[in-house]
Amino acid sequence: ASPLAQRLQAEREALPIYKAQRAITDEIMRHQSVVIVGETGSGKTTQIPQFLDAAGLTQQGIIAITQPRRVAAISIAKRVADELGTKLGDKVGYSIRFDDTTSPSTKIKYMTDGMLLRELLSDNKLKRYSAIILDEAHERTLRTDILFGMVKAIQKERKDLKIIIMSATLNAERFSQYFDNAKVIYVAGRQFPVRTFAAVQRQEDYVDAALVATFQLHMEEPRGDILVFLTGQEEIDNLQKLIEENARNLPPKCPKIIVTPIYAKLPADQQAKVFEPTPPGTRKIILSTNVAETSITISGIRYVVDTGMAKVRSYNSKIGMESLVVQPISKASARQRSGRAGREAPGFCYRLYSEEAFDSLPEDSEPEIMRCNLASVILLLKASGVDDVVGFDYMDRPSRDSIIRALEQLYALGALNDDGRLSSLGRQMAELPLDPVYSKILIQSKAFKCTKEVISIIAMLSVDLVFYTPNDKREQAGQARKRFMNYDGDHITLYNVLKGYQSVHGDAGWCTENFISGRSLKQALDIRKQLVTFAERMGIDTSVSCGTDFDPILKCFLTGCFQNVALRTPTGEYKTMIGNQTVFIHPSSVLFGKKPVAVLYNELMHTTRQYMRNISVIQPQWLLECAPQYYGRGEAPAAR
Ligand code: ADP
Ligand code: MG
Numbered sequence: 001a002s003p004l005a006q007r008l009q010a011e012r013e014a015l016p017i018y019k020a021q022r023a024i025t026d027e028i029m030r031h032q033s034v035v036i037v038g039e040t041g042s043g044k045t046t047q048i049p050q051f052l053d054a055a056g057l058t059q060q061g062i063i064a065i066t067q068p069r070r071v072a073a074i075s076i077a078k079r080v081a082d083e084l085g086t087k088l089g090d091k092v093g094y095s096i097r098f099d100d101t102t103s104p105s106t107k108i109k110y111m112t113d114g115m116l117l118r119e120l121l122s123d124n125k126l127k128r129y130s131a132i133i134l135d136e137a138h139e140r141t142l143r144t145d146i147l148f149g150m151v152k153a154i155q156k157e158r159k160d161l162k163i164i165i166m167s168a169t170l171n172a173e174r175f176s177q178y179f180d181n182a183k184v185i186y187v188a189g190r191q192f193p194v195r196t197f198a199a200v201q202r203q204e205d206y207v208d209a210a211l212v213a214t215f216q217l218h219m220e221e222p223r224g225d226i227l228v229f230l231t232g233q234e235e236i237d238n239l240q241k242l243i244e245e246n247a248r249n250l251p252p253k254c255p256k257i258i259v260t261p262i263y264a265k266l267p268a269d270q271q272a273k274v275f276e277p278t279p280p281g282t283r284k285i286i287l288s289t290n291v292a293e294t295s296i297t298i299s300g301i302r303y304v305v306d307t308g309m310a311k312v313r314s315y316n317s318k319i320g321m322e323s324l325v326v327q328p329i330s331k332a333s334a335r336q337r338s339g340r341a342g343r344e345a346p347g348f349c350y351r352l353y354s355e356e357a358f359d360s361l362p363e364d365s366e367p368e369i370m371r372c373n374l375a376s377v378i379l380l381l382k383a384s385g386v387d388d389v390v391g392f393d394y395m396d397r398p399s400r401d402s403i404i405r406a407l408e409q410l411y412a413l414g415a416l417n418d419d420g421r422l423s424s425l426g427r428q429m430a431e432l433p434l435d436p437v438y439s440k441i442l443i444q445s446k447a448f449k450c451t452k453e454v455i456s457i458i459a460m461l462s463v464d465l466v467f468y469t470p471n472d473k474r475e476q477a478g479q480a481r482k483r484f485m486n487y488d489g490d491h492i493t494l495y496n497v498l499k500g501y502q503s504v505h506g507d508a509g510w511c512t513e514n515f516i517s518g519r520s521l522k523q524a525l526d527i528r529k530q531l532v533t534f535a536e537r538m539g540i541d542t543s544v545s546c547g548t549d550f551d552p553i554l555k556c557f558l559t560g561c562f563q564n565v566a567l568r569t570p571t572g573e574y575k576t577m578i579g580n581q582t583v584f585i586h587p588s589s590v591l592f593g594k595k596p597v598a599v600l601y602n603e604l605m606h607t608t609r610q611y612m613r614n615i616s617v618i619q620p621q622w623l624l625e626c627a628p629q630y631y632g633r634g635e636a637p638a639a640r
Contacts, residue, residue, distance in 0.1 A: 008083045015043035016190050024048065024185060025055045032155060033163040033182035035175045039189025040168045040336065041297035041343050045135055046080050048164070049108045052131055058107040060160070061130030066113040068141040070096040072295035074268050075275065077110040097433050098527050113143035117377070120384045121430060125154055131162035136295055137175055138167040140367035146377050149393045150384070152179060168294040169332055178395050194342040194349050202353045206307040207235055209352045211242050213305045217350065218283055219254065224302025225284040227292060229337050231311040231326050233464050236261045236287045241471065243285060256282045263289045265464050267519055274298055293336045297343065304341040304349040306334060308357070313372040317402035321579050322373040323604035330365040334358060367396045374398060374406035376435050379415055382422045383430035412630040413440045413560065432534055434458065441560035442535060448556040450546035453495050455535065457553070459528035460494035461602055461614060463520040477515040485590050489599070489616025491557065492550050493590050498524055554616050555626050557600060562627035564601050566612060567620070574599070574612070586611040
């Protein structure tokens with residue numbers, strides 16, 4: 001065997017789970033469903049599919065392993081392919097939205113929970129699979145929760161299907177009960193003590209506090225890598241720049257620093273860096289979202305800096321409004337985070353919040369299904385043949401209100417008929433790998449004759465952070481942005497950026513000159529290509545353009561985003577049409593500082609205030625024209 005294969009084999013054998021291979025395999029073969037609980041890093045995700053393969057289960061069908069996060073699916077599939085000494089896409093592959101590396105010879109398939117849900121549309125008994133492993137079950141993401149109910153129902157008719165629920169925390173009873181008292185297997189973990197230090201009080205600016213804590217650890221503590229938990233890409237990019245700027249002023253005898261970010265939308269080729277061994281005389285600082293909490297394990301970490309915050313979806317079912325909120329994590333998450341410092345040796349965790357703040361945290365976070373818009377999963381349920389979405393076997397039942405809001409929204413989008421069944425438009429919408437709102441917009445673009453533009457804009461909205469602004473070049477970055485700016489708003493501006501990028505064939509120099517993230521643009525172009533394929537398959541001509549009159553584009557967006565509208569009040573504030581909430585134009589918008597009468601937005605983001613992001617100017621009279629099912633009931637819009 002090659003030196004790499006030998007090293008990987010040695011690493012496998014050192015995992016706590018390795019010795020339990022026989023016992024685990026036997027239990028799974030003997031039972032229809034099992035729940036496996038084991039410390040993060042014990043080897044569940046990488047090893048158990050290989051155990052089942054060795055036991056012959058892949059001869060009866062593919063093994064699916066779902067992950068809530070795409071980064072985890074990608075990086076773990078690569079790892080397992082390496083361990084088996086095969087090429088990614090042969091025996092082992094991954095499948096995530098807009099990126100499928102599997103082939104007919106793939107037997108172990110890592111995939112996002114959303115992708116498996118989507119496969120139910122074409123294979124409603126999951127016939128290709130011999131086992132479904134629902135991993136990271138403790139996270140209770142919306143899509144994993146729906147899969148619990150779907151696979152349970154499928155197994156009633158397919159006794160041969162194995163269901164394996166894997167969790168990093170000790171909440172196995174809940175899962176076991178739900179799956180008809182499934183057998184629970186505990187995998188012994190290995191965990192060294194972690195000393196935890198709490199701040200005296202929560203710092204106002206936790207990114208800054210993280211910077212200070214990181215440098216303090218770096219200057220004072222012996223070797224070992226540092227893992228910093230933040231809430232999203234923007235913060236991670238900021239802190240990376242701050243660390244790199246400050247690292248230049250370190251005393252010469254201080255070890256060098258390398259900073260590696262890891263977050264959901266980081267392109268696959270950039271992710272590998274975080275797993276590369278740290279060179280001697282260097283300290284690696286990993287800046288991560290909660291993906292490094294339990295989904296992926298990075299070796300070499302001895303120190304954790306925990307901001308205590310995470311970005312989560314939040315939904316107000318009374319008014320049907322969803323937004324992203326940065327909020328304190330749960331105690332369970334805080335413990336997981338500190339645990340990451342003690343996997344290989346005793347470690348140290350620095351919490352940037354006080355002990356009292358920790359005590360006041362909730363024990364566990366609420367399942368996502370209780371706090372998000374259900375429209376997309378209800379559309380998928382309906383399209384998979386589940387008509388009674390109220391009577392569905394939920395592990396935790398969402399509120400009646402939120403189910404009704406979702407049905408109303410789908411009805412207003414035209415996805416449901418008067419009798420609540422899926423319409424033919426709804427069926428088409430379910431086939432697109434997009435949120436129902438964007439599926440509707442893409443399909444409607446045919447009628448508005450602006451498909452070319454709409455596909456580009458949807459692709460651009462799917463990537464994060466198109467523009468970047470270096471601290472020392474604010475002026476130039478602002479000037480560069482003006483080249484693309486369109487006063488109708490961010491949508492057309494984004495379109496201009498992608499058009500510019502296409503016209504120079506993705507030239508890297510052009511991106512640098514314009515302070516545009518080449519990474520994001522490359523990704524957007526890739527997504528665009530795939531959306532074109534989907535649209536053409538539906539008989540939509542994707543070359544149809546509206547030319548220089550942009551109104552059709554914004555009207556087309558309103559046919560989907562009709563709920564995301566805000567009107568200016570006489571005092572100059574903005575109020576949302578649903579819920580009458582006060583919202584603000586985000587400083588990143590080209591409309592910042594302007595005061596249009598009415599705007600549509602694509603996202604609400606709650607930081608210090610409730611901000612709208614990706615905003616464009618609309619005419620209020622378009623509402624009736626574009627969303628008559630929603631605005632045409634004779635009520636004044638403000639009454640909604
Ligand atoms: P669990 O699912 O129980 O948390 P995993 O199976 O994910 O554990 O991890 C087992 C081991 O595999 C860990 O030591 C981890 O460092 C290693 N590992 C997983 N993915 C990668 C990767 N992409 N690169 C390098 N090592 C990895
Ligand atoms: Mg795992």
